[in-house]
Amino acid sequence: MKSKLCLTVLAALVAAGNAQASVDLVATGQIDGHLRDRSPQAAAALENGVPGNLLGGIGSGLAYAGCDTFLALPDRGPNATPYNRWVDDTASYIDRFHTLQMQLAPNPAGSALPFSLTPRLRDTTLLSDRSYLYYGDGRSVDLPDGRPRLDHPFRHYFTGRSDNAVPSMNSGWPLDARLDPESIRVSADGDTVYISDEYGPYVYAFDRKSGQRTAAYPLPAMFYVPKVAPVGDDEIALNTVGRLANKGMEGLAITPDGHTLYGAMQSPLLQDGGKNGSVTRIVKIDLRTRKVSQYAYALTNIGKASKPKYGTISEIVAVNDHQLLVDERDGNGFGDGSEAAFKHLFLIDLGDAQDVSQLQGEAELVPAAVPKADFLDVVAMLGEHGIAPADVPAKLEGVAFGPDIEQDGKHRHTLFLGTDNDFLPTVTDDLHPQGAENPNRFYVFAFDAQDLPGYQPQRFEHLRCHGH
Structure with missing residues (x-):
């Protein structure tokens, strides 16, 4: 009864907003995928020949930091460039985040969109730890050892290479050097960034200025696989519990007061159905007590009733201390050689949701799954502005609320979406046989309070914006 009531309330809230038809695309922007970032010390070519400071994948995670500043997070690096299947084509790309300035400016009357967005790269921060981290020796995967060239005492860098994990430990070992960052959020004081990952899954805190790790937030043991491997498919075959390889903690949200993190698993745990499961987990982490709670989220069947296929979670963002927007999508679109069909933002409310920490398996989780209501159909909205499904990026992954704007005399809120271009500056496929540019793209949507x-x-805290 409670779930039905929550669903009714959620649906009513969203329907009230949709009746106004006021959620709309107001700006787009991009950063050239051929550019280099601001880490010249990491510029040397990686094992696959890709420059170590290629500015790519930066929409894997996106966090608002106040004023016109955002932090953009690439994932584990350019593994879409094949070279060594024994490490899933991962390389010794040093994990990092970028500081962007995102300027929104009104467009002249009659323009296609009411605002222009100009993203500028301001800084690049490499992620490291003072403690020694484990790097693979490379012998079993026919590679040099995985230690980055920049590594030195008291600054050991996290990288995307998949063999940088202690073989005798489970996937949650915090001294593994491998890190596949997927989401980023900023603390209330602005000094700390929180990053979630897929390898562990890990939730780490880093000093925003230096990039050094300052804290780790352990998850319950059920999230970790007991046996690690450099090849994702091998890791899946070796385990019956824990996160699905390359489907770990894809989403991270921080509540407006900065006291709580929410983390979302991209797909169900192995014991909850894995690739074929329909219910994944969202964790709640109290940053003061480190207490962890868990909630069930039912993925959308984007296949057929007779042959189900489920969407995956790419991001979450906090609406308040108990409501989240969930970015759930298919894998289709530009970059995949297909047409995008399903990319939605759903509203959920965890205020009265059941803690599922003691539940295991799809059958137990399904009745406890939280209701959800459709907030935004991204493919349809972009289509209204002339962006065809074949040109909607496959990986719309970064989601963040941004600065408020004034539009037609109204005060409006903004929501930014970023894309992961897989470090591929150009794409050639059946839908783009002549090749097409593949920049780091951003989309800005505006919405009203209702x-x-x-x-x-x-x-x-202590935020001062020029002109405010």
């Missing part, structure tokens, strides 16, 4: 009545912007 579209998301519970929305509370994140509070940043």
Whole structure:
């Protein structure tokens, strides 16, 4: 009864907003995928020949840091360039985040969109730890050892290479050097960034200025696979519990008061159905007590009733301390050689949701799954502005609320979406046989208060914006 009531309330809230038809695309922007980032010390070619400072994949995670500043997070690096299947084509790309300035400016009357977005790269911060990290010796995968050239005492860098994991430990070992960052959020004081990952899954805190790790937030043992391997398919075959390889903690949200993190698993745990499961988990982490709670989220069947196929979670963002927007999508679109069909933002409310920490398996999780209501059909919205499904990026992954704007005399909120271009500056496929540029893209949507009545912007301490 409670679930039905929650669903009714959620649907009513979203329907009220949709009746106004006010959620709309207001700006797009991009950064050239051929550019280099601001880490010249990491510029040397990787094992696959790709420059170590190629500015790619930066929409894997996106966090608002106040004013016109955002932090953009690439994932584990350019593994879409094949060279060594024994490490899933991963390389010694040093994990990092970028500081971007995102300027929104009104366009002249009659323009296709009411605002222009100009993203600029301001800084690049490499991720490291003072403690020694484990790097693979490379012998079993026919590679040099996995230690980055920049590694030195008291600064040991995290990288994307998949063999940088202690073979005798489970996937949650915090001294593994391998890290596949997927989402990023900024603390209330602005000094710390929180990053979630797929290899562990890990949730780490890093100093925003230096990039050094300052804390780790362990998850329950059920999230870790007991046996690690450099090839994802091998890791799946070796385990019956824990996260699905390359489907770990894809989403991370921080509540407006900065006290709580929510983390979303991209797909169900192995013991909950893995590739064929329909219910994944969202964790709640109290940053003060480190207490962890868990909730069930039912993925959308984007296949057929007779042959189900489920979407995956790419990101979550906090609306307030108990409501989240969930970015759930298919893998289709530009970059995949197909047409995008399913990319939605759903609103969920965890305020009265059941803690499923003691439940295991799809049958137990299904009745406990939280209701969800459709907030935004991204493919349809982009289509209204002339962006065909074949040109909608396959990997719309970064989601963040941004600065408020004034539009037609109204005060409006913004929501930014970023794309992961897989470090591929150009794409050639059946739909783009002559090749097409593949920049780091950003989309800005505006919405009114009635579209998301519970929305509370994140509070940043000591923030001073020019012109405010």
